[in-house]
Each structure stands twice: as structure tokens, then as C-alpha cells.
Amino acid sequence: xxxxxxxxxAADITTGRRRYHRGVPETTPPVTEQLIHARGxxxxxxxxxxxxxxxxDVAPGEAFGFLGPNGAGKTSTMxxxxxxxxVTSGELTVFGLDPAQHxxxxxxxxxxxxxxxxxDSELSVLENLLTYGRYFDLSxxxxxxxxxxxxxFVQLSERSDDxxxxxxxxxxxxxxxxxxxxxxPSLLLLxxxxxxxxxxxxxxxxxxLYRLKQRGVTLCLTTHYMDEAEQLCDxxxxxxxxxxxxxxxxxxxxDRYVTREVLELRFRRADDETDDSSYLDGRLEGxxxxxxxxxxxxxxxxxxxxxxxxxAYERGLRPASVLVRRSSLEDVFLRLTGRSLVD
Amino acid sequence: xxxxxxxRARPGAIASRRSLHVLEHxxxxxxxxxxxxxxxxxxxxxxxxxSMGIGLGLYVNRNGGVPGGVPYLDYIAPALxxxxxxxxxxxxxxxxxxxxxxxxxxxxxALNTPIGALDLLVGDLMWxxxxxxxxxxLFLVVIVLLGAAASPLVVLAVPVAVLTALxxxxxxxxxxxxxxxxxxxxxxxxxxxxxxxxxSGTFFPIERLPLFLQPLAWITPxxxxxxxxxxLALGQVDPVGLTVHVAALVAVALAGLWAGRxxxxxxxxx
Numbered sequence: 355x356x357x358x359x360x361x362x363x364a365a366d367i368t369t370g371r372r373r374y375h376r377g378v379p380e381t382t383p384p385v386t387e388q389l390i391h392a393r394g395x396x397x398x399x400x401x402x403x404x405x406x407x408x409x410x411d412v413a414p415g416e417a418f419g420f421l422g423p424n425g426a427g428k429t430s431t432m433x434x435x436x437x438x439x440x441v442t443s444g445e446l447t448v449f450g451l452d453p454a455q456h457x458x459x460x461x462x463x464x465x466x467x468x469x470x471x472x473x474d475s476e477l478s479v480l481e482n483l484l485t486y487g488r489y490f491d492l493s494x495x496x497x498x499x500x501x502x503x504x505x506x507f508v509q510l511s512e513r514s515d516d517x518x519x520x521x522x523x524x525x526x527x528x529x530x531x532x533x534x535x536x537x538x539p540s541l542l543l544l545x546x547x548x549x550x551x552x553x554x555x556x557x558x559x560x561x562x563l564y565r566l567k568q569r570g571v572t573l574c575l576t577t578h579y580m581d582e583a584e585q586l587c588d589x590x591x592x593x594x595x596x597x598x599x600x601x602x603x604x605x606x607x608x609d610r611y612v613t614r615e616v617l618e619l620r621f622r623r624a625d626d627e628t629d630d631s632s633y634l635d636g637r638l639e640g641x642x643x644x645x646x647x648x649x650x651x652x653x654x655x656x657x658x659x660x661x662x663x664x665x666a667y668e669r670g671l672r673p674a675s676v677l678v679r680r681s682s683l684e685d686v687f688l689r690l691t692g693r694s695l696v697d
Numbered sequence: 698x699x700x701x702x703x704x705r706a707r708p709g710a711i712a713s714r715r716s717l718h719v720l721e722h723x724x725x726x727x728x729x730x731x732x733x734x735x736x737x738x739x740x741x742x743x744x745x746x747x748s749m750g751i752g753l754g755l756y757v758n759r760n761g762g763v764p765g766g767v768p769y770l771d772y773i774a775p776a777l778x779x780x781x782x783x784x785x786x787x788x789x790x791x792x793x794x795x796x797x798x799x800x801x802x803x804x805x806x807a808l809n810t811p812i813g814a815l816d817l818l819v820g821d822l823m824w825x826x827x828x829x830x831x832x833x834x835l836f837l838v839v840i841v842l843l844g845a846a847a848s849p850l851v852v853l854a855v856p857v858a859v860l861t862a863l864x865x866x867x868x869x870x871x872x873x874x875x876x877x878x879x880x881x882x883x884x885x886x887x888x889x890x891x892x893x894x895x896x897s898g899t900f901f902p903i904e905r906l907p908l909f910l911q912p913l914a915w916i917t918p919x920x921x922x923x924x925x926x927x928x929l930a931l932g933q934v935d936p937v938g939l940t941v942h943v944a945a946l947v948a949v950a951l952a953g954l955w956a957g958r959x960x961x962x963x964x965x966x967x
Contacts, residue, residue: 399967438808439967458811472806476726485722489810491714537810 394444404430406596422593428576465539504532524555544575580683615659619673719820738835775930786862790869829862848932861922867953874960
């Protein structure tokens, strides 16, 4: 069902467009180059604004990410794209279609991996896929054929007749991914695909998503894991408090918002010491363009970590441990969204 | 291939087809436990009819019987057939529906496909109708086996029972879509369904109720279901009365469907 090379899916996308052109009156908005196109997209729940006028585009074949803390508006955005949540205001097209008018038609071409698994515990693994195929109006035979292939793809063939409940979290997640692929979607929406999974399970999921991407499936995902965004996303936006605060490739964002390296100095301090800065005594001043102080350590953002560490020693600082590392998306994230805990 | 659903995307034309897929899902679940349905579907009517119709009926018949002089078993059998369908309809529309919305959230999985909120409502209502049909047919078999059918028209008590089940299921589904816990259902069954079961002319004519309570019985859908089924089973059909009863049931079912359309959308499309 999933073509071996990317070309077929690309062809599917174009065929889809042609069909859409043929069957739809001129009232529909024109097809854009983008699979998803949003301008000033806003979602309100009563007086609460979950998404506040965001702009973004997702091109065919791209892996696009929404990165942000809990409550930033990622899920609301995904639900609007998935046409299951009405847009409050602004512009949104998916496959060039208006979700308000063509919801079912858009959903027919979408794969969705929701945050909660929403598997049917009364059915077996295989039956979960079969009914889902039927929801897409596939024949029983075709559903069965695709379901078997997909179970192979997510390495669940041996569990095909088991109930869903005894499956591990990682297996359930893989099953949900298989379910989302039953209609051979050209666009896959994944809302926190690996949250709560152990490292092995996460890597397996990443591997499968990477394969899909290679086959030309457009991925659109939300995450609050930096490594996930770095692994999977060609391009991402950082969301915070219902707005987009930055956009670019992982590398671009790191270049733009943080330095090349980070020097981490960890100090051993007496428990009763309350004043955070006293132990530094101003000795790091001018050492780097940005210095961030945490309760137990100091982060020095610099182009050359080793040199900064040497300077700190010269100035008489004696940290308990020193670590020089490349800066990561996590530094960007914390810089942009702050360190305060979001519940 | 990718866009299988696309060509048939005319909303009106596809609505019924999509809701059939929802029904199929329920049948797939049913396939796993059909034998237990079958077993309870046969044993329940047998127990009720033997204990109440024959056991209790012995005393009723000996003490003057019910109006019209029919044996108590014949009197009570069509009523129990209808109440069992009602119970099934009411139950299936309550907890399982809220579960699909609130506990397992499987409705939300379906909504990520071309299936819409109305398809879920109609599809699951059809499932409840199917279940009620199955139970009622089994009940009818027991009635016939016990020789409690006075008229061949008793066969038509089955559609009446199914209609009664739907008249309960539709509004309760609408109600279920507004609930986030099962407290509402407990109250509904304790103060609504159970009293109705006892006082809607099931076990004794509503003319025995205090005068001020009788109009209350008329407005309960169960009364209409019981009265219609009984007139058919006893072969004492009054065409006008039967029409009124059936019309009342259809009206309640449609009103429930209309309400469900609103509450399902409100709950599922946010």
C-alpha cells in the first residue's frame, strides 16, 4: 500500500487535485502550492484564545513540526487542520480545500495520530484497522489487505488477533500509526507521537515515521521533545502562548537564537545559601554574550566553550564540574519560551 | 487510491452509507459475544413469563383476571416483550454511548475519518434497533413456545417493540452526549425508566392507577408501545388507537434524533 519510492504518493497528490478540479464548482478556493496554508488562524473557546492569529504553510513532502510547551496551542491547531475543530477566524486551507465546507473530503485524504490512542478495546488489533478502513469506505477485502501490510510495517503482525488492552504503550502507538495509514494518506498529522514512550519504543516510532517521510508522505507533528523535532522535522515553528514565536529549520533556529556552544558550570554550594548570584561574585561578566543562571549551575552561551572555561578558571572560579557541549534546540526552546513551568 | 472517498463526497448521498459503517463496527463487536446475547435473549423472557405470566397469573386469573377475561400470561407477554426492548434501548443508549465519547473516546477516532457526528448518531441508533429486533424476535419465540399468543398478529408486536426501543434510545443518546459521568443515567433509570416499567400498563391496566396519574401514563412512550403490542397480540386491534400509539412512538423517536443531532454536534465538534 505504501509505495516503495516517493513518486507514487506525489502522483497521488496530483491525481487528487485533478479529481478535485473536475468535481468541484468554481466557488472553491484555488489550489495553492501548499498542502496546508494558514493566515491569521485563530481558535477561541469562549473567552479563552487557544490559537492567536498564526501564519504557516506546509509544502508537499515536508516534515513540519509545532514545538511548544503544554498549552501553547499545538493541539488546537492540529485539530483545526484535521477539520474536527471549526476555525474561529482567519484563513485555513488543507489540500487547497476549506475545512468548513469540505471536512469529510479532506479527512478522506488525511491520516491522524491523535494524542490519546482512542483504540477500540472491544476489538482485536486487526479489527481496529478493519473498521477504520471501512470508515474510509474501503471494501472489506481491501481493508484486510492493507491492514495486514500495515501490521507488518509497524511490526505487530504477531499480535493481530489479540485484544488491544494488553499491548504496551509503544505497541498501541504503533497500532495508531498503522490505523492512520489505512487510507494511504498523503498528509499525516501526528499529535505528540511519542509522548510517554520508552526510548526503544520512541526510536522504533521515529524509524517508521522516517520511512514514511522517505516515501513522500508529508508529516505534520507536534512535540515538546527537542530531539524528536531535530530528528524528524525539516522545518518547525515554536509556539508559545497561542502564538508562533520562531520559525525555521532546527539548524537555523539554533544559529539564530543561541551560540554554537554552551559551557555548563556546576557549583557545589552550601544548602543554606539562598542568594543565587553571590558565589559568582561577578566573575563571569563579559565572558559571553549570554549567561543564564540556574539554581545549581550556570549556562554560558559562547562560540568557544573551552576558551570560556579557561577564562573562568583564570578569574578564580572553581566549579565542581565543567561541561562543554554543542547547543541544541532545547536551548532555543528555553530561550524562547522561558524556564517557568507550564502546567 | 488515496482518495477513495472523494468521488462519493456528496453529503446527503453518503450520510446513510457512512452510518452503515458505524453499524458495521458495532456488529463486529457483537460478533465476539453473540452467544451470550442469544442465551440471555432466550432465558430472560422464559424466566419472566413463567414466574409472572404463569406463576403470578394463577392468582390473577383465579381472582377475576384482567379486563376482557384474557389469561394473565397472554395479557402480560406482549407487554414484557416491549419493556424488554425498551430496557435494552435505554441501556445501550446510555453508558455505551457516553463511553464512546467520554471514556474510550472512540467516537473521536471515527471523526478523524470521513465519518461525521450525525453518522455516529444514526449508525449507533441503527445498532440499537438491530439489537432490539434480535431480542424481540427471541422473546416472540418464547411467547409462541409457551402458547401465550392469542393472535398471529403477535408477530407485529416485534416492530412495535423495536419502535419503542428507538423512542427511548434516541432521546437518551441525545442526553448521553451531554454527560461527563454516569450520575445522570442512574437518576434517569431510578426515577424515569423503572417507574415507567412498573406503571405504564405493563402489569395491570392503567385504569387502576389513581385518576390524576393516568394522563401521566399516556404521555410515556412505553404506554403506547405496550398498548399497541397488546392489542396486536390479543387480536383486538382498534385501527385508530393503533395509529395513535405508533404515531406517538415515531414522534418521540424523531424528536430524540433531532435533539441528538444538536447535542452530538455540540459535544463532538469543538
